[in-house]
Amino acid sequence: MVPFCNEPLAELYRDECIVVVNKPAGLLSVPGKPPNHEDSALSRLQRINPETRVVHRLDMSTSGLMVFGLDADSHRALSRQFQDRLVEKEYVAEVWGKLEKPEGKVELPLRCDWPNRPKQMVDHELGKPSLTLFQKIENQRPEFDRVLLKPVTGRSHQLRVHLAELGHPILGCEFYSHPEAQQASNRLNLHATKLSFMHPLTEAPVTFISDVPF
Template sequence: MHPAELTILYADEAMLVLDKPAGLLSVPGRGEDKQDCLSARAQRLHPDALIVHRLDMATSGVMVLARGAAAQRALNAAFASRTVTKRYIAVVAGHLAPPAESWGVIDLPIIVDWPNRPRRIIDHQLGKPSVTRWRVLSHDTDLDTTRVELEPVTGRSHQLRVHLLAVGHGIAGDALYGSPRVQALADRLLLHACSLELPHPVTAEVMRFASSANF
């Protein structure tokens, strides 16, 4: 991808919806080599573009940016009040049996692993409440993997990666958390933000945006 390239799913005077490629930072990191990022590319086209939420560098998919401070406040409030629904597609290691109901729930508290930052861990005493809904889409018996749809109810850093790891099914290609076998399953993290549903920051109309996973 060219450094200035952006895939725009939607744009109006109040917000931008972009399709972030895997391997691109959401916001600038430390150092000259980490200045190319989704927000910087968006601001070259729309100088008023402001960050509202983030996707991990290794994660691809739908991401919304506000245009201007008023829209940013409205979108931040929507995320804080959980009126935003995010769905992800992932491929995980092993045969993950479907839940008894149509959707299963992983409810495990997460905290930063300070000696091993930026990793996160499950900590039942100090962790912040973290909830993920999940359902099985298909199994690949040859590769011994399971394709799942995920809905983070809370929005902790690395939540989906840590929760799937905690139930014994790390996300394929996860260079930070995966075992050598899990890492060898793919040359990138197989986690894609496939849809985002949220109230428009000006009209409050519920809008839904989608992007297909390329894996």
């Protein structure tokens, strides 16, 4: 059973084509199976405008920026940008331990771990390519590192798996962290902090930024 998320879904921008929101941790991106999984970012927005359409998703435990289309043409244009990897996405994570390198990349093939879904796993034979660029950024807590993440691909749980494979699982991660890292935070310390794309109507580049809440 998914608990109801009491935090509001903050709108950062709305016009006739799109709405950009800051999704709180603990809120689904889209509704799950009823009767206990109906609250979501999409369902809340559809109560304002029933034509709202989902373009991409964040894990329930991940907070941060999402864009939704408000009509069929805008939805199609945005979806094409995500599919063609024309959207710039940045995340910030707080991870267990200290990274040896200040920056680098993780490139591993991933697939669903079906007996343990929704978990994902590295599979060099059947997995699909995935690539994440990472860079250490300043953190006030000396025992943990804060990392800027730029996913080139968009596989499910990609950032969580990649950091766990580096030996630095994200704090609060319920799937890939060891008990100490999981208990180090009361939430998943992963936030979608930047989203850049071309406006579907004007085709002008737009960028949205969201402050890290942890």
